[in-house]
Amino acid sequence: MFSNLIHSARLVQTLNQIMPADIKAKMSESNDAKINELVKRIQSQLQPHLELRPLEISDYSKKYLSLLEQLTKVGNVSQQQFEQQFEQISKSHSTYQIWVIEDIQTEIIVGNATLIIERKFIHNCGRAGHIEDVVISPTYRGQKLGAALIEFLTELSSIFKCYKVILDCEEKNLKFYEKFGYKQNSRHMAKYQPENE
Numbered sequence: 001m002f003s004n005l006i007h008s009a010r011l012v013q014t015l016n017q018i019m020p021a022d023i024k025a026k027m028s029e030s031n032d033a034k035i036n037e038l039v040k041r042i043q044s045q046l047q048p049h050l051e052l053r054p055l056e057i058s059d060y061s062k063k064y065l066s067l068l069e070q071l072t073k074v075g076n077v078s079q080q081q082f083e084q085q086f087e088q089i090s091k092s093h094s095t096y097q098i099w100v101i102e103d104i105q106t107e108i109i110v111g112n113a114t115l116i117i118e119r120k121f122i123h124n125c126g127r128a129g130h131i132e133d134v135v136i137s138p139t140y141r142g143q144k145l146g147a148a149l150i151e152f153l154t155e156l157s158s159i160f161k162c163y164k165v166i167l168d169c170e171e172k173n174l175k176f177y178e179k180f181g182y183k184q185n186s187r188h189m190a191k192y193q194p195e196n197e
């Protein structure tokens with residue numbers, strides 16, 4: 001009788017451990033389906049030789065870092081360093097969403113935008129989305145690729161249940177983001193630490 005009780009208690013404990021994982025798996029499946037649909041929709045707005053997809057480890061050879069040079073100093077990053085960093089980032093798939101546009105004719109990455117999903121205690125353990133590293137290769141600008149990436153990441157942040165999406169931008173790009181419903185609402189502060197550059 002006593003051993004039965006222990007057995008039942010263990011069973012409940014085991015079920016408690018299994019259930020959240022089970023629910024989690026289901027949630028992730030439904031997220032994947034929504035993300036696939038969203039990708040299809042945004043992809044349909046692009047020319048056929050342009051492909052929207054997550055960053056891949058092989059993108060080092062597709063001039064990915066040259067594209068990022070358009071934003072800031074990248075430094076002398078070797079393929080090995082790139083791959084190690086990629087592996088680290090990939091472990092946090094639900095935090096880092098790095099999306100690119102590849103020109104599949106030239107096999108060059110021509111657009112990039114990143115969504116970082118920050119898990120918080122405030123807002124009922126809510127999530128805030130941070131858009132980073134939005135850039136389109138100069139010869140591809142003005143073809144609505146930046147628009148496609150911002151529309152995509154904004155909707156992606158909603159799929160990931162972010163209660164807000166924020167980003168920093170230069171004065172000259174304010175009007176670009178305003179087109180997608182973003183509003184200026186705070187001041188950015190930064191302290192650069194040259195010892196860690």
Ligand SMILES: CC(C)(COP(=O)(O)OP(=O)(O)OC[C@H]1O[C@@H](n2cnc3c(N)ncnc32)[C@H](O)[C@@H]1OP(=O)(O)O)[C@@H](O)C(=O)NCCC(=O)NCCS
Pocket residue numbers: 070071133134135136137140141142143144145146147148168169170172173174175176179
């Ligand atoms: C800003 C940037 C991402 C825009 O990408 P893009 O592909 O050229 O922009 P799109 O063609 O998608 O433009 C969409 C709309 O925004 C407008 N737009 C684009 N850049 C703009 C800007 N800087 N200011 C005002 N409007 C802008 C376009 O005219 C277009 O308007 P429309 O829909 O009325 O025709 C691109 O110019 C870029 O990579 N700049 C350098 C890097 C950078 O500054 N990144 C932003 C970091 S915060």
